[in-house]
Amino acid sequence: MAQAESAATAKDSAHGHDHAHDHAHDAKPAEEKTVYKGYFEDSQIQDRTLADWQGDWQSVYPYLTDGTLDPVMAHKAEKGDKTAQEYRDYYDIGYRTDVNRIVIKGEQVSFHRGEAVVSGEYANDGHETLTYKKGNRGVRYIFKKVSGDAGAPQFIQFSDHAIAPVKAGHYHLYWGEDRAALLNEITNWPTYYPAGLDGSQIVAEMLAH
Numbered sequence: 001m002a003q004a005e006s007a008a009t010a011k012d013s014a015h016g017h018d019h020a021h022d023h024a025h026d027a028k029p030a031e032e033k034t035v036y037k038g039y040f041e042d043s044q045i046q047d048r049t050l051a052d053w054q055g056d057w058q059s060v061y062p063y064l065t066d067g068t069l070d071p072v073m074a075h076k077a078e079k080g081d082k083t084a085q086e087y088r089d090y091y092d093i094g095y096r097t098d099v100n101r102i103v104i105k106g107e108q109v110s111f112h113r114g115e116a117v118v119s120g121e122y123a124n125d126g127h128e129t130l131t132y133k134k135g136n137r138g139v140r141y142i143f144k145k146v147s148g149d150a151g152a153p154q155f156i157q158f159s160d161h162a163i164a165p166v167k168a169g170h171y172h173l174y175w176g177e178d179r180a181a182l183l184n185e186i187t188n189w190p191t192y193y194p195a196g197l198d199g200s201q202i203v204a205e206m207l208a209h
Contacts (some may be wrong), residue, residue: 038137050107054106055104063203095191111153118149127140169191169193174189
């Protein structure tokens, strides 16, 4: 699949996750259309390195399934266009993953599925800008495996609402074997927060946004 076709599909998508975060802000004035919410100029986009995502990260999916994130879903329901249960169902698709932990050290990225671990060395493979139906946009920062375990994905793509070098506070990660096909994936976006945070701290971080 050509990258151009991939980008077109993303642009025509009825519901990209990047604007799911914005339901509470739809009625806000134009001056609040920030980079975090997906409003920026091409000239603002800068290259980034794996240094921005260094560290030990945990999936938030278990916190959704065990009810820890219920206050976040309730808050979204107060401000948005879905019930708390509908938001929970939506994020169950979005956050779903069996990779419970990711460790990024230098150029090495390790994927943990329980006790099983696969690792690869990754090199910068540029970035892609996706435009969503609402009109906001997102930048995927892409890295390609240059060595490592066969089970480690060929490509990883980061999305963290930033478009220039900055230490990530959390991120969504897409991974797989086909660079272009991954750009079409906008319904499942495994999400990772620092491993040192507990559930209540992650709830506080989410409510802050």
